Amino acid sequence: MKKYLFSTLVVALSACATSPDKVKAQxxxxxxxxxxxxxxxxxxxxxxxxxxxxxxxxxxxAHKTDTWTVLAVGVPLSGMLDEDKQEQLARAKGKLDAIHRVQHARVCPGISAPA
Known part of the structure; x- marks a missing residue:
């Protein structure tokens, strides 16, 4: 029984919204x-x-909400409530990276060296 509960918790947590720090730029x-x-x-x-x-x-x-709702009721809610913004965040980070690449290529003033 404990094994089943643990497996269910692992599956539920894996369905949670990704932490924004772990979202890679597209x-x-x-x-x-x-x-x-x-x-x-x-x-x-x-x-x-x-x-x-x-x-x-x-x-x-969304990530915090999912973590708490999985622990409380066993179900991540962000997907159901359309709060998971992972794809939009990845695109937005990618656009910002593209802007930085162009700024570096143009040697715009006030731009630090690329990381």
Whole structure:
């Protein structure tokens, strides 16, 4: 019986929303940003950074909610409530990476060396 409960808990936890720190950026081509000037890239970076931040926070809340609801009732709720933002966060991180690549290629002022 204990083995069954443990297996059920493991399966339920694996269905939970992914922690936002573990969401990898989806590759996005640089072409969407290649025609922008450095000031335009800086503006795009700010907007995209705000989007990443908002999605990060949403994903963090979904992850926490799933962790607690699995422990309380055995079911992750974020998928049912459409709160899991993993795919949107991966795309947003990818767009931000593309903006940074173009900024580095153009040697825009105020940009640090790539990691």
């Amino acid at each position: 590759y996005m081509p640089d072409t969407a940003y290649a025609s922008l000037t450095c000031p335009q890239l800086a503006e795009a970076e700010l907007k995209q950074g705000d989007e990443v931040s908002g999605l990060y926070n949403s994903q963090r809340r």
